[in-house]
Amino acid sequence: MMILAADFGGTTIKLGLVRAGRIRARNRLDAGANRPMAERLEAVACAWESLLKTNDCTLQNCAGVALSLPFLADPKLPHVRGEFGKFPGAGDIDFAAWSRARLGLPVALENDLRMALLGEWTAGAARGKSDVVMLALGTGIGCAVISSGRLLRGANNRAATLLGHSTIAHKHSAGRCGNIGCAEDLASTATLAKLARERSDFAGSQLAGAGKTDYETIFALAAQGDECAQALLQQSLEVWAVVVQNAVIAFDPELVVLGGGVLRSPDIVLPAMEEHLRQHMPSLPLQTPVVAAALGDDAALIGGEALFSQNQASTFA
Ligand SMILES: [Zn+2]
Structure with a gap:
């Protein structure tokens, strides 16, 4: 059927x-x-x-x-x-x-x-695994978890869903969602233009005349050596890496699957995530693979x- x-x-x-x-x-x-x-x-x-x-x-x-x-x-x-x-x-x-x-x-x-x-668990990048975290990086930061072969739900069916709104900068101001220093406010398309404008090097950057400030533009200008774009990309990579690491600490997955718009540049994003886990994962010699979603x-x-x-x-x- x-x-x-x-x-x-x-x-x-x-x-x-x-x-x-x-x-x-x-x-x-x-x-x-x-x-x-x-x-x-x-x-x-x-x-x-x-x-x-x-x-x-x-x-x-x-x-x-x-x-x-x-x-x-x-x-x-x-x-x-x-x-x-x-x-x-x-x-x-x-x-x-x-x-x-x-x-x-x-x-x-x-x-x-x-x-x-x-879907990724049934026929894509997470096939055959029983513990998987998936994060979508782009417009926002989404999260979903399969734990012991079942979708993790929680008391109100929200488990992990709001992980992108967890605090990663506790002295930061409250953002759009009301939380303080939330990851999504510091590294997602929703706030990227604001983050760019707040930088002192924005006026001299090609970003100022780019028409739109999205990750496609940031990746392209960073590759051309634009320092403002490079700094914004570096901040985003660091924020995403912290979110990935927090998810690994919380859910102990066999695999982290990344999806969303920024995975059009997997050669930059995936190694940055794995390197952060290698350097900063506390008391855990295991290396958790971080892979791109397969099914789009x-x-x-x-x-x-x-x-x-x-x-x-x-x-x-
Ligand atoms: Zn938030």
């Missing part, structure tokens, strides 16, 4: 028909993340129906629906929490009721990075099927 999977990203919604760890057919929609969630769900349902039709399948060939969402999910509730300005109205939607009414199918929903980790945009779709079939998540029949 097939799973109808959707991954709600910031710029696109990825859609797939997934069976046995493989995406049998795929499609994508513009995210339209500023539009109401109810409207986007209907667009997703129509796109799935069209995908089924072009692949000579019907809803009767499907066992359920898997939704990867940029929110916090709660296995005890059919609702999500924390809209963060995306897909307004999502917090008011009963996804299980919607799926039953619109498609006649049960639904599984989870935070998007957790879905991606389940497919991970969360494949993870959706894994979530559904292993009954590990907030599934509402």
Whole structure:
């Protein structure tokens, strides 16, 4: 049986028909993340129906629906929490009721990075491992953990999810999330432009005229010898390395999988993380490998099927 999977990203919604760890057919929609969630769900349902039709399948060939969402999910509730300005109205939607009414199918929903980790665990970089940390570095810093072969959830289904908001500079001021010196405030796309402008060498840097301050620009200008970009990149690498190390200390994984936009430069990011672990890991002679995610945009779709079939998540029949 097939799973109808959707991954709600910031710029696109990825859609797939997934069976046995493989995406049998795929499609994508513009995210339209500023539009109401109810409207986007209907667009997703129509796109799935069209995908089924072009692949000579019907809803009767499907066992359920898997939704990867940029929110916090709660296995005890059919609702999500924390809209963060995306897909307004999502917090008011009963996804299980919607799926039953619109498609006649049960639904599984989870935070998007957790879905991606389940995908990497099923068919990607973490295959065969029982203890894995995944971090997504880019727009923010996301984290998800599989511990002893199960998705780590915690009392409120938030375990590890907010690791990117942990304090790494305790004398820093409170940031956007309210926490003091949080890692995401010190090294993510969300605050990169502000961090750049605060530097005394910004005005003389090519960054000042670059039009946008994102990691693609930072990596490119750093490679050209721009000192401001090099300093910002170095700070980001140090912050990410501390987050990786904190995750290794907390969760004792066999493997750390890194995803997100900055992994387009794996030759710079991965060695910096491993070197930090080599130099600073307290009382632990083991070296934890740090690798790049393997499945890219497919991970969360494949993870959706894994979530559904292993009954590990907030599934509402
Ligand atoms: Zn934060």
